[in-house]
Amino acid sequence: MTDETEPSLATRLVGLGRNLEVPGGRAVNPPIVRMSTALFDSVAELRDFRARRDRERVITYGSRGTPTTHALEDLVTELEGGHRTRLFPTGLAAIVQVFLTWLRPGDHVLITDAVYQPVRTLAAGLLADFGIAVDWYAADGTDIEARIRPTTRLIYVEVPGSFAYEICDLPKIGTVARARGILVAADNTWGAGVLYRPLxxxxxxxxxxxxxxxxxxxxxxxxxxxxxxxVWPRLTASCDAMGVTVGSDDAWLVLRGARTLTTRLAAHAAHALDVARWLEAHPAVRRVWSPALPSHPDHALWRRDFHGTNGLLSFALHRPDEAAVDAVIDALELFGIGASWGGYESLVMPADLSRARSVGAHPGPPPQFLIRLHIGLEDPADLIADLDRALAPLVDRPQSEADDR
Known part of the structure; x- marks a missing residue:
């Protein structure tokens, strides 16, 4: 093409608008940068950046990250106090990547009995298919040393545990693991990098x-x-080999939400404690689980290692049957029935501890059926009134068990 020939509009449209450098102030939030292909000024520059990308964070292709995803990685790294962070499409995808990165056929992994339930499915399916041996240890971690094998490569903890919020002594577990060259991975979803710092x-x-x-x-x-x-090099190498990435739009949404994380957590905690204390005094309630309550068996560990609580709690009724649990949940009006938690809204879910524990409950056999609440940002007085109305039909009925609170 000669200098006198101007490219067509179709051709020019492909290249217009790429220069994002404009004078003036900066946006409060980083912009969403959507990209797959990265362009370079020369072959030499392309080769230079590709040669550096395994040891440096540089822009070479969308699957290796964008400025938006890198911004979220930096935020999470700061929260966790770690070296670097990688992002995944879901929390379960992050768990799978941990196992596939550090375990190989013939290896052995110890997993807490208080684990997020989809991990049990993962252990029985994918890990078993890959020839990885799994043992479950007690939720309080007291039997870990006895369960370690010569082939143990990873100890997987969840602190606190799902549903009953058992807390293990992570510093002690870390000391035991380091002496044997075993890695420790911790699910820190409950603590969100603010309330708990496993690293x-x-x-x-x-x-x-x-x-x-x-x-x-x-x-x-x-x-x-x-x-x-x-341990970072092995994680980033496995993620790059598998093409693990997330969309910039999703990363931007998490970035936006994280700006208010500490403020929201403080409100969740205050509201949840109001509800938990009220439930402890209710005649239809047998027991309440929250590590922030002095009645929780691991309250002392929580005070030592944590920087607060969140919106989660569970409780059991004096009536031990599943029908009573379902009736209470169905009668609630301000609590949405749905999985997950951590949003601004209050949620409720039934839980069957007989299916969520296999080694044995800590500190003793609890009721089989629990009601798990996530307390949101609604006025706690309104939530308490909703719970009071839902529990009212149980108060005048004969109780099948003695009050062991």
Missing amino acids: DLGADISLTAATKYLGGHSDVMMGSVTTTAE
Whole structure:
């Protein structure tokens, strides 16, 4: 093409609008940068950046990240106190990546009995198919040393545990693991990097479902894995090999939600404690689970290692049957019936501990059926009134068990 020949409009439209450098102030939030292909000024520049991308964070292709996803990675890394972070489409995808990165056929992994239930499906399916041996240890972690094998490569903790919020002694577990060259991975979704910092307490890997408190608005799915510098290279290499990436629009939504994370968590905590204390005194309620309550068996560990609580709690009725649980849940009007938690709204779900525990409950056999609440940002007085109305039909009925509160 000669200098006198101007490209057609169709040709010019392909290249217009690429220069984002404009004079003036900066946006409060980073812009959404959507991209697959990255362009370079020369072959030499392309080769230079590709040669550097395994050890540096540079823009070379969309699957390796964008300025928007990098901004969220930096935010999560700061929260977790780690070296670097990778993002995943869901929290479960982050969990899967941890297992596939550090476990190989013939290896053995120890997983807490208090784990997020889809991990049990993962262990029985994908891990078993790959020839990875799994053992479950007690939710309080007291039997870990006895369960370690010569082939144990990873100890997987969830602190607190799902539903009953058991807390293990992570610094002790980390000491045991380091002495044997075993890595420790912690699901930190409950703590969201604000209430709990596993990497400071002996873990090598901290993962979260950013779907929950980081996003905070129940409108986006995301997972994250943050590691120490020592184990980082293996994670980023496995993610690049598998083409793991997230969309910039989703990353931007989590970034936006994270700006109010500490403020929201403080409100969730205050509201949840109001509700938990009220439930403890209710005649239809047998027991309440929240590590922030002095009645919780692991309250002392919670006070030592945590920086607050969130909106989660569970409770059991004096009536032990599933029908009573379902009736209470169905009678609630301000609580949505739905999975997940961490958004601004209050939620309720039934839980069957006989299916969620296999090693044995800590500190003793609890009721089989629980009601799990996530307390949102609504006025707690309104939530309490809703619970009071839903529980009222149980108060005058004969109770089948003695009050053991």
